[in-house]
Amino acid sequence: MAEEDKAVRILQSLRGKICEAKNLPPYYGPNKMRDCFCTIKLDQEEVYRTKVVDKSLSPFYGEDFYFEIPRSFQYLSFYIYDKSFFQKDVPFGKVSIRKEDLCKYNCQDSWFALQLVDANSEVQGKVHLEVKLNELITETGSVCQQLVVRLDQKRTKVKKKTSNPQFDETFYFEVTRNSSYTRKSHFQVEEENIEKLEIRVDLWNNENLVQDIFLGEIKVPVKILKNDNCHRAWYLLLPKDNGNKSAKSEDLGSLRLSISYNEDYVLPSNYYSSLNDLLLISSDVKPISASAVHILGEVCREKQEAVLPLVRLLLHHKKLVPFLSAIAELDLQQTQEANTIFRGNSLATRCIDETMKLVGKHYLKVTLKSTLDEICDSCKTCEIDPLKLKEGDNVEVNKENLRQYVERVFTVIVRSSMSCPTLMCEVFHSLQNLARKQFPDDPHVKYSAVSSFVFLRFFAVAMVSPHSFHLRPHHPDAQTSRVLTLISKTIQTLGSWGSLSKNKLSSFKESYMCDFFKLFPEEKCIKSVKKFIEEISSAESKEPTGVDELVILKEGEVIKRAQGRNRIRKVHNFKKRWLRLTNREISYHKQSGKESLYSILIKNIIAVEKLEERCFNRKNMFQVLSIEKPERPLYVQARNCVEANEWIEIITRVSRSNPERLRVYHPCAFISGSWICCKNTDEKAAGCTSCTGGSPANIQLAIDCDREAERIFSLFHANLPRLQKMEDACGSIDVYQGPQQEQDEYAHFTIEDSRVTFKTLQQIITVVNNLATFHEQYRIKRSTSAIYGSEENPIGAK
Ligand SMILES: [Zn+2]
8 A cells, every 4th residue: 555655656746828918017217118028936946937917907918828847835926027137027917826726727817816926925834943942951050941043044155156054053042041151052042931932043145245035933932942942843934924915905906817727636546436437438438429528518617627647647548539539429419500610619629629629730830830930020010900900001901911821821721631630630530420411401411510620720820929839929019919810800701601502792781891801812722722621631641741831839948957067066067048949859059049059869768757956055956868868967947847848758759769768877977986976986887776767668658548537536526526416417308218307407517318317427437436536535645644844734724
């Protein structure tokens, strides 16, 4: 059991959006406007930053974020900063949410009042304290008490550039006055009743020449020694005076955020087998509405929450296409008219959207990225709405600009079929057949069934919000946004032309759009759209030629240790570099856009691992080992813990099937004649620690199935009352032999066959209750094993 406990993984993730701010206080300056950006911090560590929005008191960001949180934390905070061109950027407001409160905000979008940023309340970290009361017998024979305080973190000497200082210093305080005791002690405290005393420890960061920065404080009453002679514990650093805010509460405006935080306790694989069995037979259950997967969609208030883990799990087990076909069929049965096909937000359309997002990520990049970059960087004016024209705009010029943009985007799309992933083609193929079966008399439905996804819900959506598809780093500014919206609208229409019986130009509400479309050769467009749809819906699998094109998978600024080993220790061997991972190689550059200084081919990577902090006294470091020089790893420091985690994960992902991957590595570097980790003096010695991810034979796949299964379990578990309600609904339908009973309460459940549905519901509830018991057992064991005051469970955490 102990082994199994170790196998429980606690995985945290955060997803959401920094939407916008409003009512920010005017800036002291001539135009009163502010140039602001937002950051996300885990305690005091910045992990995300938005773009700067210029000159606004209600800036719009619209930036989505998603990341794994690789460590424990207390507060998640969103800061808003004034961009300063001459000095350090200054934060003027924040929204801080305790980790425990995060779940309250899941799946909603709310306004948060901005709080004052007070240096005395910005804290992070913990301190180990040891307190002892000694009795001293003085020369005269009388007894005096001495309080001994030992700190593992203390401001005495300045420990430079470390986040884990070890102070190991002891202070002595004489706490009872004794006139006869003359030896000078370190400190004198004038207090008879030592129980009233309190030890306060403040931690400061030494800033040369400027004011020191407060890091946090702890307060420990001496009376804890009452029963014990010695007390030692870890304490969380807290805000000064426990964060008591000053009376003034200025209105700093507010920030609209959407936050979804998940903390999953992932059990070992075997615990999920019954749940997986139940989910994976879903596509074979008749009717599909009685399957476990469909029921999950029914009971979740936010369908989207269920869609993400479902799609990944089914994809991994190769059950996605049959499942999507089955729910698409259900969706079609509920569609009356061929021209409203797949327009709603059903479980089917959401699952297909998510599938395209997941497996089509690469396809989208190779198809749109370069064209989109050019449009965003040149961004000519394209406004054609007469009501929105600005002074000096020439509508004919704008029209031509827009036409050129649209034509380029349209052309790259209709020529992209060879890059379309096989799985997407299989889904489209199936959609086409289903639509034809449902509407046998409509010759166009086979095109609209596919174009409503590939044009409307994929390319057009990616065009309007390129940042959400990782095609651009940030949400585009207002002007670019408008241009992209116009292009997207046009692309949607051109994409649907192939499926219309007759060109319905007259259906445009806006006459200017109608005029604009006359610029496109109708027959030619229809022909190319139809050809494209036929190509991507053909059942024959094609070679994924898209992979051959060079794609940047991740890039960003890092700090890199010089690779040539210096015999003499040098401070300068860490340099800022631009790290870039493509589907071919990992390389670093002096700056973004500069040629590469060094590169490792992906096929030559044999290990990617973390590097222990003590090695160079730097956090968030990782190493990449190549087959050419395994003893000289590339040592890189990422900007924060989230980035480090992402780099390790993505490099591992692209190199995981390399045949020469190592089984062991050194978690520290080789410095002055030995490996710091194992003290081995042979530079070429094999590693001393097993590589993560197991042996090369069972390398982890890109999808973590246990995690997705755990997510699905949590959703079922959180919705147990609704599962029971659905059970009741099935029961009452059965008894009264008709769905007319209890209409109001049960109307929102799709129950086609109450008996089969009832059976599945019972199976789900049993499986979920069993899993809940395992979680509870683990939780109890864990809470009793981590003692209050230990490093894992420090005092001060509520
Ligand atoms: Zn070692």
